Amino acid sequence: MVKKPAPDASRRSERSRRAIYAAALALVVEVGYPKTTVEAIAARAGVGKQTIYRWWPAKADVLLEAFLDLAEQAARELGQEPYAIPDTGDLAADLRAVLRATVDELLDPRFEAPSRALAAEGVVNEQLGREFVAKLLEPQLQLYVDRLRSAQDAGHVRADVDPRIALELFVSPLAQRWLQHTGPISHAYTDTLVDYALNGLAPR
Amino acid sequence: MVKKPAPDASRRSERSRRAIYAAALALVVEVGYPKTTVEAIAARAGVGKQTIYRWWPAKADVLLEAFLDLAEQAARELGQEPYAIPDTGDLAADLRAVLRATVDELLDPRFEAPSRALAAEGVVNEQLGREFVAKLLEPQLQLYVDRLRSAQDAGHVRADVDPRIALELFVSPLAQRWLQHTGPISHAYTDTLVDYALNGLAPR
Amino acid sequence: MVKKPAPDASRRSERSRRAIYAAALALVVEVGYPKTTVEAIAARAGVGKQTIYRWWPAKADVLLEAFLDLAEQAARELGQEPYAIPDTGDLAADLRAVLRATVDELLDPRFEAPSRALAAEGVVNEQLGREFVAKLLEPQLQLYVDRLRSAQDAGHVRADVDPRIALELFVSPLAQRWLQHTGPISHAYTDTLVDYALNGLAPR
Amino acid sequence: MVKKPAPDASRRSERSRRAIYAAALALVVEVGYPKTTVEAIAARAGVGKQTIYRWWPAKADVLLEAFLDLAEQAARELGQEPYAIPDTGDLAADLRAVLRATVDELLDPRFEAPSRALAAEGVVNEQLGREFVAKLLEPQLQLYVDRLRSAQDAGHVRADVDPRIALELFVSPLAQRWLQHTGPISHAYTDTLVDYALNGLAPR
DNA sequence: AATTAACCGAGACGGTACGTCCGGTCTTTAG
DNA sequence: CTAAAGACCGGACGTACCGTCTCGGTTAATT
Numbered sequence: 001m002v003k004k005p006a007p008d009a010s011r012r013s014e015r016s017r018r019a020i021y022a023a024a025l026a027l028v029v030e031v032g033y034p035k036t037t038v039e040a041i042a043a044r045a046g047v048g049k050q051t052i053y054r055w056w057p058a059k060a061d062v063l064l065e066a067f068l069d070l071a072e073q074a075a076r077e078l079g080q081e082p083y084a085i086p087d088t089g090d091l092a093a094d095l096r097a098v099l100r101a102t103v104d105e106l107l108d109p110r111f112e113a114p115s116r117a118l119a120a121e122g123v124v125n126e127q128l129g130r131e132f133v134a135k136l137l138e139p140q141l142q143l144y145v146d147r148l149r150s151a152q153d154a155g156h157v158r159a160d161v162d163p164r165i166a167l168e169l170f171v172s173p174l175a176q177r178w179l180q181h182t183g184p185i186s187h188a189y190t191d192t193l194v195d196y197a198l199n200g201l202a203p204r
Numbered sequence: 205m206v207k208k209p210a211p212d213a214s215r216r217s218e219r220s221r222r223a224i225y226a227a228a229l230a231l232v233v234e235v236g237y238p239k240t241t242v243e244a245i246a247a248r249a250g251v252g253k254q255t256i257y258r259w260w261p262a263k264a265d266v267l268l269e270a271f272l273d274l275a276e277q278a279a280r281e282l283g284q285e286p287y288a289i290p291d292t293g294d295l296a297a298d299l300r301a302v303l304r305a306t307v308d309e310l311l312d313p314r315f316e317a318p319s320r321a322l323a324a325e326g327v328v329n330e331q332l333g334r335e336f337v338a339k340l341l342e343p344q345l346q347l348y349v350d351r352l353r354s355a356q357d358a359g360h361v362r363a364d365v366d367p368r369i370a371l372e373l374f375v376s377p378l379a380q381r382w383l384q385h386t387g388p389i390s391h392a393y394t395d396t397l398v399d400y401a402l403n404g405l406a407p408r
Numbered sequence: 409m410v411k412k413p414a415p416d417a418s419r420r421s422e423r424s425r426r427a428i429y430a431a432a433l434a435l436v437v438e439v440g441y442p443k444t445t446v447e448a449i450a451a452r453a454g455v456g457k458q459t460i461y462r463w464w465p466a467k468a469d470v471l472l473e474a475f476l477d478l479a480e481q482a483a484r485e486l487g488q489e490p491y492a493i494p495d496t497g498d499l500a501a502d503l504r505a506v507l508r509a510t511v512d513e514l515l516d517p518r519f520e521a522p523s524r525a526l527a528a529e530g531v532v533n534e535q536l537g538r539e540f541v542a543k544l545l546e547p548q549l550q551l552y553v554d555r556l557r558s559a560q561d562a563g564h565v566r567a568d569v570d571p572r573i574a575l576e577l578f579v580s581p582l583a584q585r586w587l588q589h590t591g592p593i594s595h596a597y598t599d600t601l602v603d604y605a606l607n608g609l610a611p612r
Numbered sequence: 613m614v615k616k617p618a619p620d621a622s623r624r625s626e627r628s629r630r631a632i633y634a635a636a637l638a639l640v641v642e643v644g645y646p647k648t649t650v651e652a653i654a655a656r657a658g659v660g661k662q663t664i665y666r667w668w669p670a671k672a673d674v675l676l677e678a679f680l681d682l683a684e685q686a687a688r689e690l691g692q693e694p695y696a697i698p699d700t701g702d703l704a705a706d707l708r709a710v711l712r713a714t715v716d717e718l719l720d721p722r723f724e725a726p727s728r729a730l731a732a733e734g735v736v737n738e739q740l741g742r743e744f745v746a747k748l749l750e751p752q753l754q755l756y757v758d759r760l761r762s763a764q765d766a767g768h769v770r771a772d773v774d775p776r777i778a779l780e781l782f783v784s785p786l787a788q789r790w791l792q793h794t795g796p797i798s799h800a801y802t803d804t805l806v807d808y809a810l811n812g813l814a815p816r
Numbered sequence: 817a818a819t820t821a822a823c824c825g826a827g828a829c830g831g832t833a834c835g836t837c838c839g840g841t842c843t844t845t846a847g
Numbered sequence: 848c849t850a851a852a853g854a855c856c857g858g859a860c861g862t863a864c865c866g867t868c869t870c871g872g873t874t875a876a877t878t
Contacts, residue, residue: 011828011870033328037859048830053861120327122384123320124237129385137386164387165396168377169404173369176376179383180326181333182341183368192369200373200404215849241838252851257840419844419854441736445833456856461835524735530792531732532645537793545794572795573785573804577812580788581780587791588734589741590749591776600777608781608812623823623875649864660825665866 007054019045020052021066025114028063033117038062060121060128067114068135083139085147091156092198094147095170099190106178106185119179141167148201157201169197216259223249224256225270229318232267237321242266264325264332271318272339289351295360296402298351299374303394310382310389323383345371352405361405373401415462427453428460429474433522436471441525446470468529468536475522476543491547493555499564500606502555503578507598514586514593527587549575556609565609577605619666631657632664633678637726640675645729650674672733672740679726680747697759703768704810706759707782711802718790718797731791753779760813769813781809 023044027036038059042049056062085098105111122129148163157166170193177183227248231240242263246253260266289302309315326333348371355361361370374397381387431452435444446467450457464470493506513519530537556571565574578601585591635656639648650671654661668674697710717723734741756779763769769778782805789795
């Protein structure tokens with residue numbers, strides 16, 4: 001086993017890192033993931049190829065980091081308290097609101113191409129998939145867990161329900177429609193999901 | 205736009221076609237989808253590259269056809285009346301049974317690699333994705349639609365529920381866990397899904 | 409040891425071969441040997457890089473073949489009986505004539521760049537050097553051997569002289585001046601060489 | 613034209629300079645000239661790359677200096693009065709002696725790799741070639757000029773002979789055989805050269 | 817003794833070319 | 848005419864070095 005002598009991260013060029021993120025995201029949007037080449041990212045970023053290979057093992061990892069950065073940045077721009085589902089006491093309304101926001105994001109072309117690309121790569125490349133889930137998806141799902149627990153405390157959801165599974169009744173159908181084109185996604189659709197699923201969770 | 209003068213399908217070599225299916229599936233299992241090259245498929249199948257390009261536009265289409273063939277063959281082997289969900293009158297039991305069977309199939313390594321590969325390609329390649337869904341996924345989902353409608357007729361499911369959406373409460377969570385590695389899949393898990401979701405669909 | 413499965417020479421593209429020769433020679437003349445890259449040769453010849461690597465192991469070998477081809481072609485153009493030193497009976501005159509012709513060739517820019525490049529590579533790359541000598545240099549030196557032997561038969565050169573060594577008295581000084589820039593080369597210079605050296609070979 | 617502000621030679625690290633010479637020579641011997649990289653020289657010498665680029669414009673110049681240093685050092689070790697051909701009154705014997713010594717040096721592996729490398733580079737890189745000739749070759753050739761003039765004074769060589777050309781009858785054949793592998797070199801060979809050539813220069 | 821200026825080892829950087837691999841096309845030979 | 852074989856053009860891959868640059872850290876010479 002030959003290990004590279006890990007480069008000195010403290011001397012890393014911030015400028016290059018940002019340029020690479022931007023180039024990678026732009027190219028994925030413009031020409032799609034498979035036609036996005038490391039060479040093109042380097043050229044567009046005005047960077048040597050080695051600078052990419054020095055810091056990332058593969059194209060997918062570049063894109064993952066770039067996307068995480070984008071998501072973080074977007075979150076920072078958007079809201080002060082970005083990491084929570086509203087808790088107005090009305091669980092159905094809160095879920096409808098957050099799912100509608102998710103629909104909007106999934107339809108935003110700025111996000112669609114790169115996140116679709118990452119999801120695809122994650123399906124086939126398990127290591128990347130797990131990182132994608134751990135860093136991006138799971139934290140968001142955790143918000144649902146929190147909100148559902150709060151609803152359980154308020155007696156709006158059966159106490160024996162596992163929130164980590166319950167949330168999938170809302171989230172997974174949307175995810176599948178989006179990922180696999182198994183159907184259109186819209187506010188009406190997510191509203192319906194909330195309607196159907198919440199009944200199953202409510203106390204008898 | 206230059207169209208190729210479609211080759212004469214009647215003179216196509218059945219032997220080559222089967223060899224190509226076998227080689228494609230074997231390679232996807234052995235080295236994964238991205239490292240499965242048309243060249244390797246041709247070599248392994250003992251076939252000229254042109255024979256592949258003559259009949260399929262791209263690697264993904266070869267694999268799709270190969271997989272459809274595999275699925276059909278497997279169904280035929282299994283024998284029974286393949287295209288239906290049992291209808292014992294007990295909707296919950298029937299759904300649990302069919303979902304458990306799905307779990308088993310998803311965990312079968314013979315199917316896992318190629319179907320994962322196709323799903324991934326379908327995420328990013330919309331045209332292929334739609335074909336994958338239309339030819340493989342949707343027919344199976346339709347079985348759920350049928351079974352749910354039957355349950356509606358028997359009064360076990362609210363009449364105003366759209367079965368095409370309702371089925372996603374059972375199917376999509378499983379699909380997402382499998383596709384995105386967001387959690388383990390098991391019989392217990394799908395049983396729980398049926399439990400949670402069915403409550404929401406039952407008449408009050 | 410992994411051997412490539414030798415490509416089928418009978419299917420080789422003559423067109424590509426000639427284009428590669430032309431491109432290689434042109435580039436060596438234009439930008440010099442070290443800046444002549446395989447990539448540039450391929451681009452200029454309108455050829456894939458692999459087509460070069462398929463048939464030649466290295467840049468130097470391409471150039472060697474290209475130059476041999478050029479030399480052969482030039483020889484064919486020039487004379488009907490190209491492979492002989494004139495034998496008028498006057499050894500000194502004959503040697504002067506052939507050396508003057510050599511000087512002219514060495515000063516011809518069409519030949520200078522590539523042959524200098526090959527000579528240089530041959531100095532450092534023994535395998536190539538030997539091939540260069542065997543295919544190009546030695547055949548020419550052999551002509552001197554023949555002419556000197558004829559002179560020995562005529563009694564104009566000492567019988568105990570080894571022609572293969574004797575020829576170096578005329579040829580090597582010129583070669584060294586040209587190769588190593590140790591002095592200017594001209595007709596007067598080679599005439600002087602013939603004058604000095606021939607005395608040493610003449611019978612007492 | 614932008615000129616670098618010439619570095620302060622008085623503060624130059626002697627230690628680095630010697631380490632670079634040693635590393636350069638060692639690498640040329642071990643892996644050959646073309647595979648000797650500036651990076652490897654720096655690494656082997658335990659020196660930053662910039663330290664090399666600060667003091668030398670190119671790899672070839674490093675090697676030239678290193679070799680000049682080696683030659684000087686070797687000469688100093690040998691002791692005697694290095695810069696002269698013996699003058700015993702017997703020109704033939706003196707030339708045989710010095711050429712035999714040259715043969716020995718050319719066959720010494722310590723010298724062969726670097727001097728061959730320099731000669732090769734000099735063939736193709738005129739600027740370096742001229743420096744190589746001026747600093748190393750020409751001084752040695754001048755010794756022959758001196759010895760031949762002395763022989764002319766003694767009446768052993770025709771007065772109208774140009775010694776600068778005459779010396780090439782002895783030296784160039786040896787040089788060509790060595791440089792271009794056109795034949796083996798040995799004491800017997802150089803003795804023969806002296807025999808053939810000297811006759812041509814002797815007064816009638 | 818403190819300051820300053822340069823060299824120094826180290827190595828990241830933007831680049832270029834390497835030699836390999838494969839996509840998709842075209843050509844040849846056999847059946 | 849199909850099919851196998853495989854050469855072809857094109858172009859991305861990941862690697863190796865190029866020559867430049869920036870970063871602390873010595874080390875001398877100047878204050």
